[in-house]
Amino acid sequence: MGDLHLIGTEHQTDAVYALQRSKQKARFLKFKDMLQQPVVDLDVLRKLSWSGVPTAIRPIVWQLLVGYLPCNSDRRNVALERKRKEYQDGVQQTFARGIEGLDQTIWHQVFIDVPRTNPKMALFQNQTTQRCLERILYCWAIRHPASSYVQGINDLVTPFFLVFLTAYIEEDQDPESYDISLLPPEILSAIEADSYWCLSKLLDGIQDNFTHAQPGIQRQIVKLRELICRIDAPLAAHLQSEHVEFIQFSFRWMNCLLMREVTLQHTIRMWDTYLTEHPHGFSEFHLYVCAAFLTKWSAELMRMEFQEIMLFLQDVPTDDWQEKEIELLLSEAFMWKSLFHASPMHLGGSK
Amino acid sequence: MAHTYDFLLKFLITGDSGTGKSCLLHQFVENKFKEGATHTIGVEFGSRIVTIGKNQVKLQIVSCDSAGQERFRSVTRSYYRGAAGALLVYDISNRNSFTSIAKWIADARKLAGADIALMLVGNKLDLEDREVSYLEASRFAQENEMTFLETSALTGEGVEETFLKCGRAILTKIETGQVDPERPGSGIQYGDSSLRRISQKSRPARQKSLCC
Numbered sequence: 038m039g040d041l042h043l044i045g046t047e048h049q050t051d052a053v054y055a056l057q058r059s060k061q062k063a064r065f066l067k068f069k070d071m072l073q074q075p076v077v078d079l080d081v082l083r084k085l086s087w088s089g090v091p092t093a094i095r096p097i098v099w100q101l102l103v104g105y106l107p108c109n110s111d112r113r114n115v116a117l118e119r120k121r122k123e124y125q126d127g128v129q130q131t132f133a134r135g136i137e138g139l140d141q142t143i144w145h146q147v148f149i150d151v152p153r154t155n156p157k158m159a160l161f162q163n164q165t166t167q168r169c170l171e172r173i174l175y176c177w178a179i180r181h182p183a184s185s186y187v188q189g190i191n192d193l194v195t196p197f198f199l200v201f202l203t204a205y206i207e208e209d210q211d212p213e214s215y216d217i218s219l220l221p222p223e224i225l226s227a228i229e230a231d232s233y234w235c236l237s238k239l240l241d242g243i244q245d246n247f248t249h250a251q252p253g254i255q256r257q258i259v260k261l262r263e264l265i266c267r268i269d270a271p272l273a274a275h276l277q278s279e280h281v282e283f284i285q286f287s288f289r290w291m292n293c294l295l296m297r298e299v300t301l302q303h304t305i306r307m308w309d310t311y312l313t314e315h316p317h318g319f320s321e322f323h324l325y326v327c328a329a330f331l332t333k334w335s336a337e338l339m340r341m342e343f344q345e346i347m348l349f350l351q352d353v354p355t356d357d358w359q360e361k362e363i364e365l366l367l368s369e370a371f372m373w374k375s376l377f378h379a380s381p382m383h384l385g386g387s388k
Numbered sequence: 389m390a391h392t393y394d395f396l397l398k399f400l401i402t403g404d405s406g407t408g409k410s411c412l413l414h415q416f417v418e419n420k421f422k423e424g425a426t427h428t429i430g431v432e433f434g435s436r437i438v439t440i441g442k443n444q445v446k447l448q449i450v451s452c453d454s455a456g457q458e459r460f461r462s463v464t465r466s467y468y469r470g471a472a473g474a475l476l477v478y479d480i481s482n483r484n485s486f487t488s489i490a491k492w493i494a495d496a497r498k499l500a501g502a503d504i505a506l507m508l509v510g511n512k513l514d515l516e517d518r519e520v521s522y523l524e525a526s527r528f529a530q531e532n533e534m535t536f537l538e539t540s541a542l543t544g545e546g547v548e549e550t551f552l553k554c555g556r557a558i559l560t561k562i563e564t565g566q567v568d569p570e571r572p573g574s575g576i577q578y579g580d581s582s583l584r585r586i587s588q589k590s591r592p593a594r595q596k597s598l599c600c
Contacts, residue, residue: 146405156424188429297429344448
């Protein structure tokens with residue numbers, strides 16, 4: 038009986054996989070079809086991308102969603118060429134007098150943070166990658182004096198860099214361990230320039246996260262607390278009675294967009310969705326994702342006292358997470374956002 | 389009963405970016421070097437119970453991110469208010485990080501109060517290219533009424549001693565009545581009632597000395 042039952046489920050699983058595969062293929066074709074249109078309809082692209090973007094076309098989809106690549110396909114090559122040249126000229130000018138010509142305070146911080154960016158991933162420990170990141174971060178910093186470079190911005194450039202790299206390597210190659218120094222210089226320079234511009238676009242949407250006193254982050258932390266009071270009052274009360282302040286654990290969640298909490302691959306999946314809500318995805322929608330993330334551990338946290346909570350929240354056990362956990366998180370966030378976002382009074386009433 | 393302790397002391401680790409604050413914390417709590425560390429965003433938290441004299445003392449330590457300190461001080465301020473001691477860390481191979489120590493001292497005394505036990509810690513003792521001599525740092529520490537030690541978070545040299553010394557300094561301050569553990573935000577808590585009795589016994593003596 039048991040054996041028969043097992044065989045039965047096996048067949049079932051096969052059927053499910055087959056169905057999934059055909060669904061995925063249909064989705065991929067839809068994406069492809071849309072990208073071949075002379076003018077891409079951004080609304081349709083956003084709707085389709087919300088549930089994830091296939092790896093093979095992610096570079097172009099992200100560049101469209103973030104507003105870097107024109108929707109009109111005739112203009113794309115010219116625009117890319119111009120932007121890439123503009124960046125390269127900027128780099129040349131900035132570094133014309135070598136390291137001595139740079140602002141030493143900014144340069145020092147960038148210089149010591151780049152090797153500490155994804156320290157366990159070969160791609161980001163590669164010297165070639167590190168030189169690219171240094172130039173991207175330094176150039177961005179001096180062009181944005183209101184915030185300049187802030188620790189954490191180095192994390193935010195990595196998804197772009199890795200995703201844009203995938204456009205130039207074979208599909209079966211793992212970008213995380215790819216030896217980037219094998220790429221021709223003009224390709225490398227295109228990845229670097231595209232990463233720079235897309236990072237800029239992203240940061241435009243969350244500027245006040247990084248200006249003096251980081252008001253954007255402060256505001257989000259207050260909102261997160263209000264939100265938790267509404268959706269999980271016992272947890273909010275427990276945290277308060279244990280003297281755990283939201284700022285202590287969620288500062289990093291806001292500053293690094295949960296990138297320190299999940300893998301880079303999962304961050305990339307999250308950004309598929311965040312980018313469809315651009316420019317509010319990385320601020321407003323992210324807030325609801327954080328709420329979903331915190332309440333996910335509610336049962337565990339309720340049993341813990343101050344010290345355990347602090348240790349738990351600084352190293353949340355997401356190691357065995359699959360993409361489906363990320364998708365669940367995003368769906369839950371969507372639900373909370375639909376409930377609360379249009380009616381802020383629901384939040385204000387919680388005090 | 390592994391978790392019983394007589395005192396709980398709250399510490400802070402601060403200093404310039406890249407001086408090895410989180411690695412010191414990690415070396416002390418886990419007894420090993422933190423390989424492939426990212427830079428801290430916000431704070432990192434750790435705890436260990438140690439024996440100081442006859443006391444079991446629980447050290448609760450927070451390592452603060454330094455860039456955040458300048459732009460976003462409310463996180464660290466909340467920790468400073470409740471800290472009994474702070475390790476101010478510089479990198480012996482980086483003079484700038486030593487120059488900044490004056491700023492960290494001012495910060496600590498302003499935010500935590502004059503009673504906070506401060507330790508000057510010269511980290512990265514394993515590096516060859518030293519830019520700050522032991523003598524210079526030692527003099528500086530003396531002038532600023534701090535204890536001074538050099539450490540290597542990589543090899544572990546001096547790390548245990550640093551935390552124990554800071555703990556001992558705080559216990560001495562309690563014994564001599566220089567700090568009052570019962571003041572809210574002192575960064576000190578009693579672990580069980582028996583010790584409370586002992587400390588209460590010693591209290592009249594302290595009051596006497598205050599009267600004189």
